[in-house]
Amino acid sequence: MTNGNFKKPSTRNQKKQAILDAAEKIFAEYGFKGATTQMIADFAGIPKANLHYYFPTKEALYSQVVQNIFDIWLEAADSFDQNMDPAIALASYINKKMEISRAHPNGSKVWANEVMHGAPIIQDYLETTLKEWTTSREAVIQSWIDEGRMDKIDPKHLLYMIWATTQHYADFVHQVQTLNDGQPFDDGAWQAATRDVKKIILAGVGLQTGGDDGDH
Amino acid sequence: MTNGNFKKPSTRNQKKQAILDAAEKIFAEYGFKGATTQMIADFAGIPKANLHYYFPTKEALYSQVVQNIFDIWLEAADSFDQNMDPAIALASYINKKMEISRAHPNGSKVWANEVMHGAPIIQDYLETTLKEWTTSREAVIQSWIDEGRMDKIDPKHLLYMIWATTQHYADFVHQVQTLNDGQPFDDGAWQAATRDVKKIILAGVGLQTGGDDGDH
DNA sequence: AACCCATCTGACCATTTGGTCAAGTTTTAT
DNA sequence: ATAAAACTTGACCAAATGGTCAGATGGGTT
Known part of the structure; x- marks a missing residue:
């Protein structure tokens, strides 16, 4: 051994x-x-x-927790790099974000808490890593718009909508569960939520959803 | 006397x-x-x-703050009662929710905090008032769907998307501002955000947005 | 065996904080 | 005017909490 x-x-x-x-x-x-x-x-x-x-210190421990979560967020970003088709790229990104909300609800909550309180610990990450990531994805989305492959909107707000909606199922899980007759989401409920979120967002930017969603 | x-x-x-x-x-x-x-x-x-x-007590003060915010949320609910056209009703609701996020960002944050921590103080409100409100609005949306006036989705998830997205601009104002080159949203930025949110959500459920949005 | 060094822990401390209280001060009613 | 009621506040306290520390424990190396 x-x-x-x-x-x-x-x-x-x-x-x-x-x-x-x-x-x-x-x-x-x-x-x-x-x-x-x-x-x-x-x-x-x-x-x-x-x-x-x-x-x-308590702060060192907390800081490590927040950074770990941030890394998980970033992993879901690959969607945008590998897929050139906007419908597939966005569907895949939403899929991954919903899976993270289900698998790491606590991480999402800690992140939300940190940002809501003014990001005292991870302000650097916001200004550097997150800013760069966001800028580059905005450029990708903008290029799709310029090529006429999707409706004209500010890419920034599309990203915010994806973040807000997918993370809502983690951060507000208690409210969602209460409104779900006190029952936590089962497999079917998660699939339905993911399907509707993708449907509304993709159709919302002019990307018709076919039979599939572009991710397994 | x-x-x-x-x-x-x-x-x-x-x-x-x-x-x-x-x-x-x-x-x-x-x-x-x-x-x-x-x-x-x-x-x-x-x-x-x-x-x-x-x-x-501190808790009594906190409880009052949370309840005040809850009342503000509910005021924005009138949209659904007065307007029978789904596009106008949803656009008006989104408008009001965005205005609340701009006018009462702190209230939104306190609410988010409370729910994220399991709603220890306002659990009763979630189970009664919010549950009833949500159920009745879901029924309204479902009737629109049944009448073929909008696409078929689970009304629940449409509501969550509206809540999550509009409140994102309050709860995550620090992140949004950091990604906006450190500048807070001005009038134009708020209008643009509201426009894009309405555009994506309305188009997302099959409601084409005309030139107007149904609220001034 | 003798030694080193990472790991572990009960006991302890300084500071913070929600809440109290008795002694004032101001306003209202008669 | 006078008493009662409402309001204000400096001083204080008990409990909670982040962090420390000296000493114990155990495994590996020579």
Whole structure:
């Protein structure tokens, strides 16, 4: 067993990841101030002092959680690079964003919290990485418009609509569930939501949806 | 006699309103836990003890702020009652929601925060008032669909898309502003955003937008 | 065995904060 | 004028919380 050299780093990273997972959930549920390091430590099953051994301050832990989420967001961006057809690219992007909302609702909430409070921790990311990503995608969408392949709208607002709508199912999951007779979405409900979101947005910019949606 | 000789209801209410205004801003910026009664009192220009004379607990003050916002949301609901044409009704509703996002961004943020954290304070409102409102509007939209006046989608998801998108411009105003070269939206930017949101959503459900939008 | 070093933890502390209270001050009613 | 009621506020407190620290534990190396 134990592959010689790297026995510790793996367990160390496992433990750090367990703390990060606990932190994501607690931060999402209670906000930065509302969450306590004691709660996170309890949820991770370790003493508080041990948590502070791996993450010296609450803010360092929080910052790591936010950055992890940001990376997940960016992964969904590939859609725009690989597909040249606007209908397929947008459908694929919406698919991925909906899947993230379902798989990582807590991450989405932490991100929303951070931005709503003025992005005190990740302002740099907004101004650099997110700004660059957004600018380049706007250019792609604009080129589709210029080529007459979709209706003329400001690409910025199309992106905001996609972000807002897909993340709504994560950030407002409690409200959505309450209005769904208190039941969480099942597979069918998620598929229906994804289908309707794609339908409205694609048709909204003049891209008729065929029988398929461009992603598996 | 000398029953409840309410001296100056006007000044009393004025002061309560001033506290509520301060509270809305501070709660929006720092969240429930992050906001302190001291901050709110300072912002309202009164001693903390005086704030607690009008609102016995922090939670009572917060609860009042959330309920006030909820009432504002509901006011925008009239669109659906008065207009029978789906394009005009939806356009008018979107117009009002965008105006609220511009006029009351802090209220929207407090609401978002509350719902994201599981609606501990206003769960009753979600289950009763909001549930009833949503159900009745879904029925209206469904009737339009049944009459073949708009495309077939689940009315629920259309409503969520309108909420998510319009509130995005309030809740994520910091991100939107950062991506807008650090500049807040001016009149033109708000008009453009409102126009594009209406365009995509109306066209998205098969309602062609004519030259006008149904509201001034 | 002897040593090193990463990891772990109970006990502890300084600061923050929601809320109280008693002592004032102002307004209203008689 | 006088009493009562409403309002204001500085000082204070108990509880919660982020973070520290000295000492313990355990695995690996020589």
